[in-house]
Amino acid sequence: MTRRVKSPTRAQLTGVLKSCLADAGSLLASSLHRLKRIDYKSEANLVTNIDQEAERRILRRINRHFPGHAILAEESSPKAGSRYKWIIDPLDGTTNFAHTFPVACVSIAVEEDGEVILGGVFDPFRNELFFGERGRGATLNGKKISVSKADTLRESLLCTGFPYDRKIFASTYLAIFGAFMTGCHGIRRTGSAAIDICYVACGRFDGFWELKLNAWDTAAASLICSEAGGRLSNFTGHAYSIYEPEALASNGRIHSEMLKVLKRHYVRPESRAKNPARNR
Numbered sequence: 366m367t368r369r370v371k372s373p374t375r376a377q378l379t380g381v382l383k384s385c386l387a388d389a390g391s392l393l394a395s396s397l398h399r400l401k402r403i404d405y406k407s408e409a410n411l412v413t414n415i416d417q418e419a420e421r422r423i424l425r426r427i428n429r430h431f432p433g434h435a436i437l438a439e440e441s442s443p444k445a446g447s448r449y450k451w452i453i454d455p456l457d458g459t460t461n462f463a464h465t466f467p468v469a470c471v472s473i474a475v476e477e478d479g480e481v482i483l484g485g486v487f488d489p490f491r492n493e494l495f496f497g498e499r500g501r502g503a504t505l506n507g508k509k510i511s512v513s514k515a516d517t518l519r520e521s522l523l524c525t526g527f528p529y530d531r532k533i534f535a536s537t538y539l540a541i542f543g544a545f546m547t548g549c550h551g552i553r554r555t556g557s558a559a560i561d562i563c564y565v566a567c568g569r570f571d572g573f574w575e576l577k578l579n580a581w582d583t584a585a586a587s588l589i590c591s592e593a594g595g596r597l598s599n600f601t602g603h604a605y606s607i608y609e610p611e612a613l614a615s616n617g618r619i620h621s622e623m624l625k626v627l628k629r630h631y632v633r634p635e636s637r638a639k640n641p642a643r644n645r
Contacts, residue, residue, distance in 0.1 A: 372448075375482070375483070378449075379483060379498070382485050383494070385423045385473055386471050387487065388426065389419040389422055389487075390488075392415065392418060393415065393471065399415075401413040411460050413459060416440055417440050419455035420438055420440045420441060420453065420455035423438070423453055423473065431451075433446050435447065435449065437453070438454075439455065439579070449477055452481075452581050452585070454472040454559065456469055457486075457557045457559040458555070468488075468555050468556055469488070469556075469557055470488040470557055472487075472585045474585040474588060481588045483498055485585055486559045486560065495566065497566075497588040497590075497591075499592065512617065513571050517618075518623065522549065522569075523553070523572045524565075524570045526555075528577035537631065538576075544626050545574075559585065560586075561614075565614045566590040566595055571616050571618075571619055572616065572623050573613070573615070574600070574613045574623065574627065576612075577610045580607040583612055594616070594617065595614055595617060596615055596616075597612070597613065598620070599612075600628070601628070
């Protein structure tokens with residue numbers, strides 16, 4: 366007779382998730398000013414030995430507690446497994462970190478049957494732990510958080526990032542940036558999508574947009590934001606997926622205005638192929 370493996374409780378998953386965040390975060394904090402080995406995945410996409418060591422620590426802990434779980438991590442090959450999947454970015458903000466600019470974090474989420482149920486983002490440089498549990502809200506260092514109450518784009522503070530292919534598509538990305546810049550209080554660029562979305566969740570930013578992110582960049586933060594009352598979608602307003610390239614997060618109140626700007630100024634690659642003149 367096949368023995369049925371008992372599913373972990375949310376408390377068990379949460380305990381391991383938070384211990385992984387703390388361990389990897391401690392490594393980041395202690396390593397910021399150390400000499401680092403820097404490699405390049407592409408011209409603008411860096412990875413350091415600290416990214417890799419942080420991920421090894423996280424994976425060891427998860428595999429020790431939940432050896433049958435699937436894993437999707439930035440610096441490792443995917444691992445197939447059970448109905449649970451851990452989605453891991455051991456160091457979001459690597460370029461910042463490589464330059465000793467202290468804006469970076471560890472991001473870990475847990476999927477159950479394809480739905481993210483837990484997410485944690487830990488910024489060790491400000492000692493800030495953002496955490497969300499599906500259906501139970503979001504917190505910052507244990508205190509409940511919620512999105513801002515800004516009603517219009519013109520009174521909002523936005524944030525964004527630029528994809529690694531910005532040399533090729535700079536004009537497209539800057540057109541969107543310029544359209545938002547002239548219609549809001551200001552735009553910030555922290556260099557960490559996970560932190561950006563968490564800042565929307567706690568009301569520091571009112572809206573965020575970015576292209577070509579990966580699941581590990583947004584899995585935890587998107588849950589935290591939605592549990593804090595935020596709205597997430599792609600650039601057409603359809604339901605957001607961590608496995609698709611368009612990310613728009615807001616307090617919900619300015620979402621429609623942000624969508625209007627994106628619909629006017631973002632030309633999708635398939636549209637360029639049909640209308641090559643638009644890419645000149």
